[in-house]
Amino acid sequence: MKRQPGLKKATALFRVAQQSVGTELALDAHRFHLQQLLEEYDLTTSQLERVEETVRVVLDLVPYIDNLRSINGLNTISIAGILGEAGDLSQFSHGNALLRHAGLHLVEASSGKWRGQTVISKRGRSRLRRFLYMATMNLINNNQEFKARHSYNVQEKGMRRMKSLMKLIGKFARIIVGMTKNQETYNPEKIQLLKAA
Numbered sequence: 001m002k003r004q005p006g007l008k009k010a011t012a013l014f015r016v017a018q019q020s021v022g023t024e025l026a027l028d029a030h031r032f033h034l035q036q037l038l039e040e041y042d043l044t045t046s047q048l049e050r051v052e053e054t055v056r057v058v059l060d061l062v063p064y065i066d067n068l069r070s071i072n073g074l075n076t077i078s079i080a081g082i083l084g085e086a087g088d089l090s091q092f093s094h095g096n097a098l099l100r101h102a103g104l105h106l107v108e109a110s111s112g113k114w115r116g117q118t119v120i121s122k123r124g125r126s127r128l129r130r131f132l133y134m135a136t137m138n139l140i141n142n143n144q145e146f147k148a149r150h151s152y153n154v155q156e157k158g159m160r161r162m163k164s165l166m167k168l169i170g171k172f173a174r175i176i177v178g179m180t181k182n183q184e185t186y187n188p189e190k191i192q193l194l195k196a197a
Helices: 007-019 027-059 065-067 077-085 097-100 125-143 144-156 161-182 190-197
Strands: 108-110 115-120
Touching: 007 115, 065 115, 065 161, 077 097, 077 125, 097 144, 108 125, 125 144, 125 161, 144 161
Parallel strands: none
Antiparallel strands: 108 115
């Protein structure tokens, strides 16, 4: 989700660093340390690529993986995380069952003498909650239908951004469970029809 620094920013940083005040002692030691850091970065990057490749190979064994990959803006790591935490999505009766499994269903926070607000229960798999949250954030940023739905919720309906996001997590859960149960690919028109309703 973080934006990678570009060439323009690196050039500006280099220009500022040339004029900054710094020590000129032990330049060889600093250069050596920087070289070590760059080697560690390269090693970590290559390890991450190997892990991602292994995840892709394992995901190819899942029968409905192509259906999930048809969702624009949903990356391989998000799919793997959701499947790893939730298991077989086609075994859930409804998307709400997946939300309940993640602890994202709504409950009333109350005591014996008082009634409180409706809150998320958080009684479920915290990692699944995180993967559903991150996947939905990716969809809001990279999927036209989810982006339009989020914008509609915030601007037209006057929802807070977090409330809209939680609603979209629920919609996303219902979509992926429905797609796996019915062996369907992603159909953006269904999202647009829901928006009009």
